[in-house]
Amino acid sequence: MTEPIDLSGWVCPAPLRDYSAIVLGHGAGGKLSAELIKHLFVPAFGGPHGPLTDAALLDVGGTRLAISTDSFVVRPLFFPGGNIGELAVNGTLNDIAMMGAQPLALTASFILEEGMPLDQLGLIAESMGRAAQQAGVTLIAGDTKVVDRGHGDGVYITTTGFGLIPAGITIGPDQARQGDAIILSGPIGLHGVAILSVREGIEFGAPVVSDTAALHGLVSAMLASGARIHTLRDPTRGGVAAALNEIAADAGIGIEIVERAIPVPPAVQAACELLGMDPLHIANEGKLIAFVEQADADRLLAAMHAHPLGREATIIGYATADHPGVVVARTAIGGMRVVDTLIGEQLPRIC
Amino acid sequence: MKYLDEFRDPELAQRLLDQIRRLTTRHWSIMEVCGGQTHSIIRNGIDQLLPPEIELIHGPGCPVCVTPLEIIDKALAIAARPDVIFCSFGDMLRVPGSHKDLFRVKSEGGDVRVVYSPLDAIKLAQQHPDRQVVFFGIGFETTAPANAMAVYQAARLGLKNFSMLVSHVRVPPAISAIMESPTNRVQAFLAAGHVCSVMGTEEYQPLVAKYRVPIVVTGFEPLDILEGIRRVVIQLEQGQAALDNAYERAVRPEGNVAAKQMLAEIFTVTDRAWRGIGVIPRSGWRLSDRYAEFDAERRFNVSDIQTSESPLCQSGEVLQGRIKPNQCPAFGKECTPRTPLGATMVSSEGACAAYYQYGRFIPTSNVSIAWKQ
């Protein structure tokens, strides 16, 4: 549903210089976010084995438990195609699924702003319940706190998910190998453009709704195909560009993609052209990227095409031994360019 | 997208590249004036696909890059005021002033808002009569009519809480300045297509005549840029110097008459300092005396500004096409998009940012990608 949205600011990209305080760019999922974790949190939490990602594997007497936690602070709370509630459920379920795990349960904690209308909160909660039910997952515990009016943006939601990784599955960003086929499950940019279309200062009428969806059913079908999947990643904040760059860095491989092979819906393309943005940096909430042994690519594609969330799955490129850590794209006219992560969030431009 | 996708066709691009290769017999230095063209060239890899004899020199057509440091500092001072809602195009948010940028001002509590159109700032002024709404009016001639309309509407609405910080620049004086420079190597220009959509092409004829230099009005899509280059090379190879229009679908010789009339009403030509280059006479616009009340520089007391530019930054040299970004000693080291020293590393169409972002220099490995054809 779309509410009359009252926004009072723009979610920012990165600042230029080193700051002594948090700036909004630290939350954008780009380089600043990574630096904050690496240089402030990891050393405090006990060194290089500290958390670097939002999901982790816990070995409990031979059973491997996947755990993921994520906070959701999206503005506006309601956007075409969904609301913060669905994002909070699906987002964490997807983090679990990207480890190859089947989700079991979720917890949810809420920071509520004094004055947040209860009917809006009710809608959000119902959406969460529905999303969890559709995913076959239970919301088992939760917490609520209230903060003063003026803090909290209505509501912030943190969800933590738990799942089981089946035996024999080793999926992770560092598992990608040179020669792997890189498969994208469907068209990109829908969530980000849906949000942009209701942002103050740049609203436009758009037939674009968020693609928020729980992907573990698709992942299950993919695993059942027997294809040797090395890495799974959902390209959320920072888009496909951020996801590919992280994997390239973690696995020490290079990546080459073909721009023309990347499915972009016409309305997303148009919105990006209008605002001078690149679809590769735009957030998705119901898509995944898979790195698969090249020989198994066709088998995996067939399995994905048979699932509702993978109908438009396609190969967008390959992992390579060349230029490790760097993602390169063949451009529309046959040139080559590097696809880098942005520092913070993408801003519309006029030039 | 209609009238965009067709001008990105890879097969037609190859035809144009083939033609350029067949025509080129010696080295030519061609400047694309517009930062949007620079962005398109680097992003699509056009510079790599051209024959090595063709050197593209990136021009100063990036309004973000050339906005004077003093104006940036004034913008920061105004935006920091609690009574102000400061509106800007997204491009300006990260441009470094002497000590900070608009983004930092926002994080320190300033009400800084990105808008898509200057008319959005007018709406904000109407919605917030108790606040001063200031719009950062930068741009070349393409953007000037839009900014002018905002001032015009403010006047008609009798808005007392709207003002504009104006820093407009004009292309033809920049071309003159480049051609007058003793170290100039530019032999031909790709003129900025959308600037000419507004202003027409008449202003460029005197430049062609005075400097005996081919000027071809060029668009922004890959095929448009390649066509502009093809026509320039034909002229250069034949020793010609003429004004040509390779972007006819969007440019008429007379330009946009209604827009030019509004510009004449709202703005007055003035000398303007270009960041990194210096003062180019009559190269800018300021608000005309009739609309002086909407000038933010007058409305807010921001005269006491001490600017301080990084001594390492060579954006001026880059903007004038004297060096390529990766020839600057600070490129990729002290100066990166994360820690930019100058505006050319920040602006989406700054040459330094384009070179860095699209990988004309990979800092980690210190080697360029082996581009495959």
Added chain:
Amino acid sequence: MCLGIPGRVIEIYDNGLTRMGKVDFNGIVKEVCLAYLPDLQVGDYTIVHVGFAITRLDEESARETLALFQSLGVLEEELNPDDSPRTT
């Protein structure tokens, strides 16, 4: 410097201050100021920069330009089917 995107005019109206329109970019619809193109009609294509229509896109001219590109090299191909480069 000048991100200008072609779109099709689907509606024209006066908002009390000036001539405005709705322009369709492949399904994305944006409100655009048409003050500077008083002769623009519904159905025309226009180039939009920062929410303003700055020029009408001449569709005939666009077609001609593309046809020119299509024809490039065709003569050489007909004369030199072995594709050796020539210095014409």
